Amino acid sequence: xxxSIVIPAHNEQENIxxxxxxxxxxxxxxxxxxxxxxxxxxxxxxxxVGKLSQKYNNIRLVExxxxxxxxxxxxxxxxxxxxxxxxxxxxxxxxxxxxxxIMLEKINQGYDVVCGARYVKGGxxxxxxxxxxxxxxxxxxxxxxxxxxxxxxxxxxxxxxRKKVIDSIKIESKGFEVSMEIPLKxxxxxxxxxxxxxxxxxxxxxxxxxxxxxxxxSYLKLYLWAILKxxxx
Numbered sequence: 077x078x079x080s081i082v083i084p085a086h087n088e089q090e091n092i093x094x095x096x097x098x099x100x101x102x103x104x105x106x107x108x109x110x111x112x113x114x115x116x117x118x119x120x121x122x123x124x125v126g127k128l129s130q131k132y133n134n135i136r137l138v139e140x141x142x143x144x145x146x147x148x149x150x151x152x153x154x155x156x157x158x159x160x161x162x163x164x165x166x167x168x169x170x171x172x173x174x175x176x177x178i179m180l181e182k183i184n185q186g187y188d189v190v191c192g193a194r195y196v197k198g199g200x201x202x203x204x205x206x207x208x209x210x211x212x213x214x215x216x217x218x219x220x221x222x223x224x225x226x227x228x229x230x231x232x233x234x235x236x237x238r239k240k241v242i243d244s245i246k247i248e249s250k251g252f253e254v255s256m257e258i259p260l261k262x263x264x265x266x267x268x269x270x271x272x273x274x275x276x277x278x279x280x281x282x283x284x285x286x287x288x289x290x291x292x293x294s295y296l297k298l299y300l301w302a303i304l305k306x307x308x309x
Contacts, residue, residue, distance in 0.1 A: 079108040082153030086115040147254035188267035191227035192234035192274035203278030
């Protein structure tokens with residue numbers, strides 16, 4: 077089964093080559109394509125990806141023609157993939173790429189969404205804001221126990237989807253909360269969801285565009301939407 081990996085990249089010149097090289101090393105033997113979505117980058121990200129595409133023949137560079145933002149970069153990537161299974165990978169080396177093989181096994185077992193979970197046995201969140209970690213852990217655990225959403229890490233962007241899941245959902249998010257929107261809507265549409273442990277680590281190079289307090293209202297809106305939908309049946 078072919079896999080599409082989508083990397084949304086906004087000014088990731090310090091990380092993008094390392095991410096791509098690590099993907100190529102980690103996924104040897106897997107049939108996949110690699111889409112790098114330049115999200116209005118103004119540094120050397122595009123030039124670096126162009127050079128790497130000469131080294132690796134499975135790389136495609138796509139420009140986000142929509143407004144700048146993580147959600148729109150993902151939507152651009154999803155629109156351009158050529159496989160039945162897709163996974164976003166962050167452009168800052170924070171994701172444990174060895175988890176991808178385990179996720180693919182779950183897809184082959186019949187699951188539609190496989191969530192990388194940091195807050196389960198075998199998973200971990202290394203570094204980063206302690207408050208951000210507490211909030212994301214609380215959101216995942218509470219939705220798991222209150223609503224039965226089958227992952228304890230609903231906010232993690234590191235999730236694998238069958239393309240039919242993406243095609244079934246109208247993505248309305250503007251920012252990083254898209255990583256919570258898609259699995260919640262997939263859950264209520266009846267898609268089969270599971271989770272596997274993964275390790276996330278804070279970036280060591282470049283600057284993150286994730287602004288917690290700016291995005292908090294969007295996450296809260298989705299959280300309340302999910303609870304109200306359950307209450308209304």
